[in-house]
Amino acid sequence: MRELLDGAEAITRGARAAGCNFFAGYPITPATPLLLRMLRDLPNLGGIGIQGEDEIASIGMCIGAAMTGAKAMTATSGPGISLYSENIGMAIMGEVPLVIVAVQRLGPATGGATTVAQGDVQFLRWCTSGGFPIIALCPSSIAECYSLTQHAFNLAEKFRTPVFIATDKEMMSAQQSVDTNTFEHIARVERALAPNHGEFVSYYTRKLADIPAFSPIGGAHLTRFTTSMHDETGMLTKKPSNVNRTSRHLYQKIVTHRDELEFVTRDMQDGATTLIVSYGITARSMWQAARDARSTGKRVSTLTIQSLWLTPEKSLCDAMRGVSRVIVPELNFGQYRLEIERVAYALDPRPDVIGVNRVDGELIEPEEITALIRE
């Protein structure tokens, strides 16, 4: 079916398809369309949508709801992520499944509210204290807004952790003609529930990287949730062996599964010595640049990254092997280029990594990229 859709609508539909039944948010440009659509749709589906008194309350309500069994989502922009920060840490510590849509706008602080940017990429990675892993997916098309939202819920449920959908003003609000028949429907992954009978220990895992079974507040078992460093029963602890186990569990439960977390699209051309790597709205500049370059006989490969965090190291290594230069267009001062350089460092010979960067609120023109493609 052909439709004219924006990313906000596709993310809303993706959330519905994933079984989202709780949304709390606070109005902020350019994330507001998601608040409005989720508040419009959820009550009709038996879910709950509420506008919090601020960002902190909104994510707090989501966390309370998620631990009572809901599939929760919230959406905000950079200033709101600042306010979410402490609660994101709590969601990591307490093992809360939660989807957070981060709709980037330009600049620090209030910045440019209606202006596109990708300046929060590293901010999302290191958005809270402690230095623990975070998962962030990044759609470059309307179809991916739909599919990656479903993946985000699945990963949040499976790993009991907050998952970002990192997007931007243009992906959220620009409309595109799409064929929704080609949209990918992802099988739902539900939270692993504790059996109704037998002993339940809130944070028990047999192996370090396992995910604790879940029992909702008000369900069959008494549950214990905590934002503090805890033992497997959810009781506060300072005992080094307990602290070590919990810390390593929170790290390992994500990192051990890093192969499952790599989402990329490869468009490789035989004999190409230039690779372009990009993500989100800027991937579209890259795609156009590759189309234009190839139409003039130049050879070039592209790698579109949908899973910004964890860094898809394996896919990046594979794609960079044998190329002499890697072009990384992004709407910031080169934040993700740092990751590409880090991964490229392990390669021999090591390709040159070149950034194409804009921070003026305009999209990167395909010509700015094609100018750097040599052969």
Add this chain to the structure above:
Amino acid sequence: MSEDSMIPGISTYRFPDRPYPFCPGCGHTLTLEHLNTALVKLQLDPHKVVLVTDIGCVGMSDQYFDVNAFHGLHGRAVTYATGIKLVNPDLRVIVLMGDGGIGIGGHHLLNAARRNIGITVLVFNNLIFGMTGGQHSVTTPHGATTSSTRFGNLERPLDICKTVAVNGASFVYRGAAFDKDLPDHIADAIETPGFALLDIWELCTAHYVPNNDFSKGALLQTIQNLGLASGILQRLDAPELARAYHEQFANNQLPITQPQSIEIKFDSALTKTTRIVLAGAAGGKVKSTASALALGGMYAGLWATQRDDYPVTVMTGYSVSEVILSREEILFMGIAKPDILAVLTPEGLAQVPRQLRAMDESQTVYVVPELTERIETRARKIAFDFSRAHPTKKSLALMATAAIVRHANLFPLDALREAISTGQSTDIAQENLKVVAASEFIL
């Protein structure tokens, strides 16, 4: 009889082998024992009880009770409690927080009272930060000595009860941890359907007592000196938010918005990708016109994108929309060099000088007559003729766009009419179809 009261015989909700961790003489121990007595009195199913604790000494409290426990961030306990209650209105959600939590999270408290969410907040109010070393809090009395007010507190204390009462709390109580009847009041609060708060004054024997020569008598005297009322201060019967929410939507179902399927009904003669910019003013229906243009292109079998640019203001300033129509899938949505630029208002003109400079002779600027002289470009300039049709501020963008569709032969005008008829409500569509009809007189 409620369902909760049908599970008999619970003699304590405490873990029997786990003594409280508080300082000798700390009010927290007393208040928690009163809470336990209240729970025993109510005989609630422990599975239906959630203790949501804040940060500070009181934040440890949930670990001593054999009920559901949720220990959250400083000041935010009320937000978690709200989320829990919204999802499961049958739960008894009891928040345990200190005066420190009231200070950092006061905003949430105001809003919980205003919403009348059915949670019970016990404020363990010992007038000071205990855990972090005796700093003053929002309830520290004027003149009190604390580690952060060495020469006496210059600030005045917050009246927690009045604050939540004036904002609509269903149940408000002030008392002290020594009050023998406190368990009854806590039980009363838990049984209240709406938002309930108990401001329970306590002694902090580690910090407030030694620094202020404080005692039980002095505490009660301080309440009096500050002119604070005690006892049950408010009892209102207002709808509780979680149940009100579920009832509202049980009775009012909106249909889920159905997607609008675009069937190809027309042909377009367009051969090359065409980038169109509409530069107008906010309130001039630029965005909805651009949507009709994109949809019209789709009805004629084209791929389309629409990007909008606007300032943070709403009904003033510029509104610029960009539409790309193409025979192939559109990858890049930016337009540095438009094929067609419609200059509709001075606000719009001010936004497009770079595009005007970039355009060449193969491209066209369509412009309202009064701005013709202000356009500097190599592109072909065509002025609209408003001598036979007179667009209003609200119809200008659509009339101009319809004229351009015909003049530039983008696609059949019927495709634009189809987009308007299917994409807009009947009344608006009727008006807009008249505007489209009038467009033949302006180019």
